[in-house]
């Protein structure tokens with residue numbers, strides 16, 4: 541089978557690796573640097589060292605990337621869309637322009653191909669596209685990977701939800717089942733709108749959970765209690781569980797903020813207070829954290845890493861960056877240690893030497909504590925209770 545993967549990001553590249561084991565895969569992107577990386581058999585994003593073993597070097601060498609639409613789409617059986625769908629801001633729907641332009645190209649260059657959307661889209665989008673093109677071969681298969689475990693999660697998914705209950709959905713289910721023949725993955729076939737809902741409600745639930753444990757942590761801080769002891773006690777209840785409960789400066793990253801915002805837009809017509817207030821809770825948490833940090837130190841405030849999570853190379857919608865912006869707006873001096881960025885004058889003074897950064901900082905704010913900063917523990921401000929995401 542020939543598969544064209546459109547968009548060489550975390551989602552596109554990981555899906556290409558998955559399907560290239562038993563299919564011919566061509567990747568397409570408008571970003572030439574990513575095309576070059578793929579054709580040089582290198583990663584288009586930073587791979588955490590523990591994921592290196594997941595990369596089958598022979599599979600990577602077989603991948604081919606291009607920005608030539610004819611080469612990408614000709615004789616393609618399946619087009620996988622994994623382009624970005626950015627937020628247009630609070631109260632606005634997701635920007636689906638990229639996905640719409642890829643569907644238009646696919647219809648022109650590969651009219652018989654099944655189009656599988658893996659980008660996150662609003663509820664009802666796939667149905668609208670099938671109506672627009674008078675077809676039934678555009679389907680949504682939500683991707684649930686975590687950015688700092690993109691390859692692992694793609695190879696070992698928690699579930700596969702295929703958003704089509706008819707023959708096209710069955711064909712795509714078979715394609716995924718073949719890719720996962722060695723793992724025990726639950727499959728579900730739903731309508732396209734239900735699959736779109738699964739994606740948005742999943743991420744909004746996760747955002748709500750982070751917001752809940754962050755508000756618990758705010759309570760503990762205000763009452764001089766140990767958050768770790770309280771959260772551990774809660775986690776013994778299997779209905780609550782002990783994952784996704786580690787306090788932070790706020791939730792962030794590419795997906796949780798934009799997906800919860802998208803659901804809040806949809807809920808503007810639905811009687812509800814919870815969904816909309818998850819976003820408010822996260823804003824309040826970042827403001828509260830910024831104030832606590834400023835109150836803890838009168839000197840320069842150092843930030844260790846800007847990434848939302850340990851082992852991540854992504855700063856998209858990072859809560860750390862939002863907290864820095866609040867602190868900077870109060871005229872406070874901010875120092876930053878972030879090996880993946882050399883300079884950003886709007887955020888603060890960047891250091892590439894950890895010791896020099898630690899010496900110059902009055903406190904060191906760490907969203908997540910890693911072994912390399914343990915030696916500075918007297919200076920560290922962190923709400924990380926469990927040394928994990």
Ligand SMILES: NC(=O)c1ccc[n+]([C@@H]2O[C@H](COP(=O)([O-])OP(=O)(O)OC[C@H]3O[C@@H](n4cnc5c(N)ncnc54)[C@H](O)[C@@H]3O)[C@@H](O)[C@H]2O)c1
Pocket residue numbers: 546547548549550551552568569570571574622623624625638639641642658659660661683684685686687794795
């Ligand atoms: N990152 C995640 O953790 C994650 C998880 C699940 C779902 N998603 C969703 O998957 C989609 C992709 O996410 P990502 O993190 O891989 O994004 P990304 O920003 O890493 O990659 C997107 C790629 O699409 C390319 N692109 C944009 N417009 C294009 C066009 N018109 N034609 C060809 N290429 C184009 C960009 O150049 C970029 O390389 C988004 O909708 C996102 O919400 C992301």
